[in-house]
Amino acid sequence: MLLPQYLLDVIECGTDEAGRGCLAGPVTAAAVILPQDFNNPVLNDSKKLTHKQRDLLRPIIETEAVSFSVIHIDIDTIDKINILNASILGMQESIRSLQTKPEHIAVDGNRFKPCDDIPYKCIIKGDGKYLNIASASILAKTYRDNYMEKIHEEFPMYNWKQNKGYPTKEHREAIRTHGPSKYHRKSFRLLPEQYQFNF
Incomplete structure:
Protein backbone atom coordinates (compact mmCIF):
# COMPACT_ATOMS: atom_id res chain seq x y z
CA MET A 1 0.00 0.00 0.00
CA ASP A 16 8.30 12.51 -11.79
CA GLU A 17 9.16 12.35 -15.48
CA ALA A 18 8.48 10.08 -18.46
CA GLY A 19 10.38 9.49 -21.69
CA ARG A 20 13.92 9.83 -20.45
CA GLY A 21 15.12 6.72 -22.30
CA CYS A 22 13.33 7.44 -25.58
CA LEU A 23 14.98 8.14 -28.93
CA ALA A 24 12.29 10.57 -30.05
CA GLY A 25 9.88 13.09 -28.60
CA PRO A 26 9.97 15.24 -25.48
CA VAL A 27 10.72 14.32 -21.91
CA THR A 28 7.56 15.05 -19.94
CA ALA A 29 7.40 15.94 -16.26
CA ALA A 30 4.52 16.35 -13.84
CA ALA A 31 4.00 17.64 -10.32
CA VAL A 32 0.99 16.80 -8.16
CA ILE A 33 -0.27 17.96 -4.77
CA LEU A 34 -2.90 15.59 -3.37
CA PRO A 35 -5.27 16.09 -0.43
CA GLN A 36 -3.73 14.40 2.62
CA ASP A 37 -6.75 12.09 2.92
CA PHE A 38 -6.54 10.99 -0.72
CA ASN A 39 -6.47 7.27 -1.37
CA ASN A 40 -6.98 4.98 -4.32
CA PRO A 41 -6.37 1.21 -4.17
CA VAL A 42 -5.38 1.00 -7.86
CA LEU A 43 -2.92 3.88 -7.89
CA ASN A 44 0.69 2.72 -8.22
CA ASP A 45 3.87 3.29 -10.19
CA SER A 46 2.68 3.98 -13.77
CA LYS A 47 4.99 1.25 -15.11
CA LYS A 48 3.11 -1.35 -13.04
CA LEU A 49 -0.29 -0.32 -14.43
CA THR A 50 -1.97 -1.13 -17.71
CA HIS A 51 -2.70 1.51 -20.34
CA LYS A 52 -6.39 1.28 -19.40
CA GLN A 53 -5.70 1.71 -15.68
CA ARG A 54 -3.56 4.80 -16.31
CA ASP A 55 -6.25 6.34 -18.50
CA LEU A 56 -8.89 5.69 -15.83
CA LEU A 57 -6.73 7.15 -13.04
CA ARG A 58 -5.73 10.33 -14.87
CA PRO A 59 -9.10 12.14 -14.59
CA ILE A 60 -9.43 11.01 -10.96
CA ILE A 61 -6.03 12.53 -10.14
CA GLU A 62 -6.80 15.71 -12.08
CA THR A 63 -10.19 16.14 -10.41
CA GLU A 64 -9.14 15.38 -6.84
CA ALA A 65 -5.66 16.96 -6.77
CA VAL A 66 -5.18 20.22 -4.91
CA SER A 67 -3.02 21.24 -7.88
CA PHE A 68 -1.22 19.55 -10.77
CA SER A 69 0.97 20.58 -13.68
CA VAL A 70 2.49 18.83 -16.70
CA ILE A 71 5.42 20.17 -18.78
CA HIS A 72 6.99 18.93 -22.03
CA ILE A 73 10.69 19.66 -22.58
CA ASP A 74 11.38 19.62 -26.32
CA ILE A 75 14.12 17.77 -28.18
CA ASP A 76 16.13 20.93 -28.90
CA THR A 77 16.47 21.57 -25.17
CA ILE A 78 17.29 17.90 -24.53
CA ASP A 79 20.04 18.02 -27.15
CA LYS A 80 21.38 21.30 -25.77
CA ILE A 81 21.52 20.53 -22.03
CA ASN A 82 21.39 16.67 -22.03
CA ILE A 83 18.58 14.38 -20.95
CA LEU A 84 19.33 14.39 -17.21
CA ASN A 85 19.29 18.18 -17.02
CA ALA A 86 16.20 18.32 -19.25
CA SER A 87 14.41 15.87 -16.95
CA ILE A 88 15.28 17.95 -13.89
CA LEU A 89 14.28 21.16 -15.69
CA GLY A 90 10.92 19.61 -16.57
CA MET A 91 10.26 18.67 -12.95
CA GLN A 92 11.30 22.14 -11.76
CA GLU A 93 9.05 23.87 -14.32
CA SER A 94 6.10 21.63 -13.45
CA ILE A 95 6.55 22.51 -9.76
CA ARG A 96 6.75 26.23 -10.56
CA SER A 97 3.53 25.93 -12.58
CA LEU A 98 1.49 24.58 -9.67
CA GLN A 99 -1.26 26.96 -8.53
CA THR A 100 -0.48 26.09 -4.92
CA LYS A 101 3.15 26.50 -3.87
CA PRO A 102 4.44 23.36 -2.14
CA GLU A 103 6.32 23.46 1.15
CA HIS A 104 8.19 20.26 0.30
CA ILE A 105 9.02 18.30 -2.87
CA ALA A 106 9.15 14.50 -3.10
CA VAL A 107 11.23 13.61 -6.18
CA ASP A 108 11.25 10.22 -7.88
CA GLY A 109 14.81 9.04 -8.44
CA ASN A 110 18.20 10.08 -7.08
CA ARG A 111 18.98 13.35 -8.90
CA PHE A 112 17.46 16.81 -8.58
CA LYS A 113 18.53 20.43 -8.24
CA PRO A 114 17.13 23.07 -5.86
CA CYS A 115 13.87 24.64 -6.98
CA ASP A 116 13.04 28.08 -5.57
CA ASP A 117 14.56 27.18 -2.17
CA ILE A 118 11.82 24.61 -1.52
CA PRO A 119 13.14 21.68 0.56
CA TYR A 120 13.16 18.38 -1.33
CA LYS A 121 13.89 14.69 -0.92
CA CYS A 122 14.99 12.31 -3.69
CA ILE A 123 13.39 8.90 -3.28
CA ILE A 124 14.57 5.95 -5.37
CA LYS A 125 11.53 4.11 -6.76
CA GLY A 126 9.38 6.73 -5.06
CA ASP A 127 6.59 6.18 -7.60
CA GLY A 128 6.04 2.79 -5.96
CA LYS A 129 6.06 4.23 -2.41
CA TYR A 130 4.09 7.49 -2.34
CA LEU A 131 0.75 8.39 -3.88
CA ASN A 132 1.78 11.93 -4.89
CA ILE A 133 4.82 10.68 -6.85
CA ALA A 134 2.78 7.83 -8.37
CA SER A 135 0.17 10.38 -9.47
CA ALA A 136 2.85 12.52 -11.09
CA SER A 137 4.24 9.46 -12.88
CA ILE A 138 0.79 8.65 -14.29
CA LEU A 139 0.19 12.19 -15.54
CA ALA A 140 3.67 12.42 -17.09
CA LYS A 141 3.26 9.04 -18.79
CA THR A 142 -0.27 9.62 -20.14
CA TYR A 143 0.40 13.16 -21.40
CA ARG A 144 3.58 12.03 -23.12
CA ASP A 145 1.87 8.97 -24.64
CA ASN A 146 -0.84 11.24 -26.06
CA TYR A 147 1.82 13.52 -27.54
CA MET A 148 3.57 10.58 -29.22
CA GLU A 149 0.26 9.25 -30.58
CA LYS A 150 -0.39 12.68 -32.08
CA ILE A 151 2.97 12.97 -33.86
CA HIS A 152 2.65 9.34 -35.00
CA GLU A 153 0.10 10.63 -37.52
CA GLU A 154 2.84 12.77 -39.06
CA PHE A 155 5.44 9.98 -39.17
CA PRO A 156 3.57 6.64 -39.03
CA MET A 157 6.58 4.65 -40.28
CA TYR A 158 8.15 4.76 -36.79
CA ASN A 159 5.00 3.36 -35.11
CA TRP A 160 5.19 5.78 -32.19
CA LYS A 161 1.59 5.01 -31.24
CA GLN A 162 2.93 1.61 -30.19
CA ASN A 163 6.53 2.16 -29.03
CA LYS A 164 6.10 5.79 -27.83
CA GLY A 165 9.63 6.59 -29.01
CA TYR A 166 11.42 3.94 -26.97
CA PRO A 167 14.32 2.08 -28.63
CA THR A 168 12.46 -1.05 -29.72
CA LYS A 169 13.88 -3.25 -32.46
CA GLU A 170 11.07 -2.10 -34.77
CA HIS A 171 11.76 1.57 -34.05
CA ARG A 172 15.47 1.19 -34.77
CA GLU A 173 14.77 -0.70 -37.99
CA ALA A 174 12.54 2.18 -39.11
CA ILE A 175 15.31 4.68 -38.35
CA ARG A 176 17.74 2.52 -40.31
CA LYS A 186 20.20 14.31 -32.22
CA SER A 187 22.38 13.80 -29.15
CA PHE A 188 21.21 10.20 -28.69
CA ARG A 189 22.78 7.13 -30.25
CA LEU A 190 19.83 6.22 -32.44
CA LEU A 191 21.39 3.00 -33.75
CA PRO A 192 23.78 0.60 -31.98
CA GLU A 193 26.36 0.96 -34.74
CA GLN A 194 26.50 4.72 -34.03
CA TYR A 195 25.86 5.61 -37.65
CA GLN A 196 26.08 9.39 -37.89
CA PHE A 197 23.07 11.02 -39.52
CA ASN A 198 23.09 14.36 -41.25
CA PHE A 199 20.19 16.19 -39.63
Whole structure:
Protein backbone atom coordinates (compact mmCIF):
# COMPACT_ATOMS: atom_id res chain seq x y z
CA MET A 1 0.00 0.00 0.00
CA LEU A 2 1.37 3.40 -0.97
CA LEU A 3 1.66 6.18 1.61
CA PRO A 4 0.03 9.55 0.83
CA GLN A 5 3.29 11.52 0.90
CA TYR A 6 6.83 11.57 2.30
CA LEU A 7 6.29 14.29 4.93
CA LEU A 8 3.00 14.61 6.77
CA ASP A 9 1.34 17.88 7.74
CA VAL A 10 3.00 19.95 5.01
CA ILE A 11 1.89 20.90 1.51
CA GLU A 12 3.97 18.44 -0.46
CA CYS A 13 4.11 17.82 -4.18
CA GLY A 14 5.31 14.65 -5.83
CA THR A 15 7.18 14.96 -9.11
CA ASP A 16 8.30 12.51 -11.79
CA GLU A 17 9.16 12.35 -15.48
CA ALA A 18 8.48 10.08 -18.46
CA GLY A 19 10.38 9.49 -21.69
CA ARG A 20 13.92 9.83 -20.45
CA GLY A 21 15.12 6.72 -22.30
CA CYS A 22 13.33 7.44 -25.58
CA LEU A 23 14.98 8.14 -28.93
CA ALA A 24 12.29 10.57 -30.05
CA GLY A 25 9.88 13.09 -28.60
CA PRO A 26 9.97 15.24 -25.48
CA VAL A 27 10.72 14.32 -21.91
CA THR A 28 7.56 15.05 -19.94
CA ALA A 29 7.40 15.94 -16.26
CA ALA A 30 4.52 16.35 -13.84
CA ALA A 31 4.00 17.64 -10.32
CA VAL A 32 0.99 16.80 -8.16
CA ILE A 33 -0.27 17.96 -4.77
CA LEU A 34 -2.90 15.59 -3.37
CA PRO A 35 -5.27 16.09 -0.43
CA GLN A 36 -3.73 14.40 2.62
CA ASP A 37 -6.75 12.09 2.92
CA PHE A 38 -6.54 10.99 -0.72
CA ASN A 39 -6.47 7.27 -1.37
CA ASN A 40 -6.98 4.98 -4.32
CA PRO A 41 -6.37 1.21 -4.17
CA VAL A 42 -5.38 1.00 -7.86
CA LEU A 43 -2.92 3.88 -7.89
CA ASN A 44 0.69 2.72 -8.22
CA ASP A 45 3.87 3.29 -10.19
CA SER A 46 2.68 3.98 -13.77
CA LYS A 47 4.99 1.25 -15.11
CA LYS A 48 3.11 -1.35 -13.04
CA LEU A 49 -0.29 -0.32 -14.43
CA THR A 50 -1.97 -1.13 -17.71
CA HIS A 51 -2.70 1.51 -20.34
CA LYS A 52 -6.39 1.28 -19.40
CA GLN A 53 -5.70 1.71 -15.68
CA ARG A 54 -3.56 4.80 -16.31
CA ASP A 55 -6.25 6.34 -18.50
CA LEU A 56 -8.89 5.69 -15.83
CA LEU A 57 -6.73 7.15 -13.04
CA ARG A 58 -5.73 10.33 -14.87
CA PRO A 59 -9.10 12.14 -14.59
CA ILE A 60 -9.43 11.01 -10.96
CA ILE A 61 -6.03 12.53 -10.14
CA GLU A 62 -6.80 15.71 -12.08
CA THR A 63 -10.19 16.14 -10.41
CA GLU A 64 -9.14 15.38 -6.84
CA ALA A 65 -5.66 16.96 -6.77
CA VAL A 66 -5.18 20.22 -4.91
CA SER A 67 -3.02 21.24 -7.88
CA PHE A 68 -1.22 19.55 -10.77
CA SER A 69 0.97 20.58 -13.68
CA VAL A 70 2.49 18.83 -16.70
CA ILE A 71 5.42 20.17 -18.78
CA HIS A 72 6.99 18.93 -22.03
CA ILE A 73 10.69 19.66 -22.58
CA ASP A 74 11.38 19.62 -26.32
CA ILE A 75 14.12 17.77 -28.18
CA ASP A 76 16.13 20.93 -28.90
CA THR A 77 16.47 21.57 -25.17
CA ILE A 78 17.29 17.90 -24.53
CA ASP A 79 20.04 18.02 -27.15
CA LYS A 80 21.38 21.30 -25.77
CA ILE A 81 21.52 20.53 -22.03
CA ASN A 82 21.39 16.67 -22.03
CA ILE A 83 18.58 14.38 -20.95
CA LEU A 84 19.33 14.39 -17.21
CA ASN A 85 19.29 18.18 -17.02
CA ALA A 86 16.20 18.32 -19.25
CA SER A 87 14.41 15.87 -16.95
CA ILE A 88 15.28 17.95 -13.89
CA LEU A 89 14.28 21.16 -15.69
CA GLY A 90 10.92 19.61 -16.57
CA MET A 91 10.26 18.67 -12.95
CA GLN A 92 11.30 22.14 -11.76
CA GLU A 93 9.05 23.87 -14.32
CA SER A 94 6.10 21.63 -13.45
CA ILE A 95 6.55 22.51 -9.76
CA ARG A 96 6.75 26.23 -10.56
CA SER A 97 3.53 25.93 -12.58
CA LEU A 98 1.49 24.58 -9.67
CA GLN A 99 -1.26 26.96 -8.53
CA THR A 100 -0.48 26.09 -4.92
CA LYS A 101 3.15 26.50 -3.87
CA PRO A 102 4.44 23.36 -2.14
CA GLU A 103 6.32 23.46 1.15
CA HIS A 104 8.19 20.26 0.30
CA ILE A 105 9.02 18.30 -2.87
CA ALA A 106 9.15 14.50 -3.10
CA VAL A 107 11.23 13.61 -6.18
CA ASP A 108 11.25 10.22 -7.88
CA GLY A 109 14.81 9.04 -8.44
CA ASN A 110 18.20 10.08 -7.08
CA ARG A 111 18.98 13.35 -8.90
CA PHE A 112 17.46 16.81 -8.58
CA LYS A 113 18.53 20.43 -8.24
CA PRO A 114 17.13 23.07 -5.86
CA CYS A 115 13.87 24.64 -6.98
CA ASP A 116 13.04 28.08 -5.57
CA ASP A 117 14.56 27.18 -2.17
CA ILE A 118 11.82 24.61 -1.52
CA PRO A 119 13.14 21.68 0.56
CA TYR A 120 13.16 18.38 -1.33
CA LYS A 121 13.89 14.69 -0.92
CA CYS A 122 14.99 12.31 -3.69
CA ILE A 123 13.39 8.90 -3.28
CA ILE A 124 14.57 5.95 -5.37
CA LYS A 125 11.53 4.11 -6.76
CA GLY A 126 9.38 6.73 -5.06
CA ASP A 127 6.59 6.18 -7.60
CA GLY A 128 6.04 2.79 -5.96
CA LYS A 129 6.06 4.23 -2.41
CA TYR A 130 4.09 7.49 -2.34
CA LEU A 131 0.75 8.39 -3.88
CA ASN A 132 1.78 11.93 -4.89
CA ILE A 133 4.82 10.68 -6.85
CA ALA A 134 2.78 7.83 -8.37
CA SER A 135 0.17 10.38 -9.47
CA ALA A 136 2.85 12.52 -11.09
CA SER A 137 4.24 9.46 -12.88
CA ILE A 138 0.79 8.65 -14.29
CA LEU A 139 0.19 12.19 -15.54
CA ALA A 140 3.67 12.42 -17.09
CA LYS A 141 3.26 9.04 -18.79
CA THR A 142 -0.27 9.62 -20.14
CA TYR A 143 0.40 13.16 -21.40
CA ARG A 144 3.58 12.03 -23.12
CA ASP A 145 1.87 8.97 -24.64
CA ASN A 146 -0.84 11.24 -26.06
CA TYR A 147 1.82 13.52 -27.54
CA MET A 148 3.57 10.58 -29.22
CA GLU A 149 0.26 9.25 -30.58
CA LYS A 150 -0.39 12.68 -32.08
CA ILE A 151 2.97 12.97 -33.86
CA HIS A 152 2.65 9.34 -35.00
CA GLU A 153 0.10 10.63 -37.52
CA GLU A 154 2.84 12.77 -39.06
CA PHE A 155 5.44 9.98 -39.17
CA PRO A 156 3.57 6.64 -39.03
CA MET A 157 6.58 4.65 -40.28
CA TYR A 158 8.15 4.76 -36.79
CA ASN A 159 5.00 3.36 -35.11
CA TRP A 160 5.19 5.78 -32.19
CA LYS A 161 1.59 5.01 -31.24
CA GLN A 162 2.93 1.61 -30.19
CA ASN A 163 6.53 2.16 -29.03
CA LYS A 164 6.10 5.79 -27.83
CA GLY A 165 9.63 6.59 -29.01
CA TYR A 166 11.42 3.94 -26.97
CA PRO A 167 14.32 2.08 -28.63
CA THR A 168 12.46 -1.05 -29.72
CA LYS A 169 13.88 -3.25 -32.46
CA GLU A 170 11.07 -2.10 -34.77
CA HIS A 171 11.76 1.57 -34.05
CA ARG A 172 15.47 1.19 -34.77
CA GLU A 173 14.77 -0.70 -37.99
CA ALA A 174 12.54 2.18 -39.11
CA ILE A 175 15.31 4.68 -38.35
CA ARG A 176 17.74 2.52 -40.31
CA THR A 177 15.32 2.43 -43.28
CA HIS A 178 13.93 5.96 -43.28
CA GLY A 179 16.55 7.93 -41.36
CA PRO A 180 15.69 10.13 -38.37
CA SER A 181 12.76 12.55 -38.22
CA LYS A 182 12.66 16.07 -36.84
CA TYR A 183 11.39 14.58 -33.56
CA HIS A 184 14.42 12.34 -33.00
CA ARG A 185 17.00 13.40 -30.42
CA LYS A 186 20.20 14.31 -32.22
CA SER A 187 22.38 13.80 -29.15
CA PHE A 188 21.21 10.20 -28.69
CA ARG A 189 22.78 7.13 -30.25
CA LEU A 190 19.83 6.22 -32.44
CA LEU A 191 21.39 3.00 -33.75
CA PRO A 192 23.78 0.60 -31.98
CA GLU A 193 26.36 0.96 -34.74
CA GLN A 194 26.50 4.72 -34.03
CA TYR A 195 25.86 5.61 -37.65
CA GLN A 196 26.08 9.39 -37.89
CA PHE A 197 23.07 11.02 -39.52
CA ASN A 198 23.09 14.36 -41.25
CA PHE A 199 20.19 16.19 -39.63
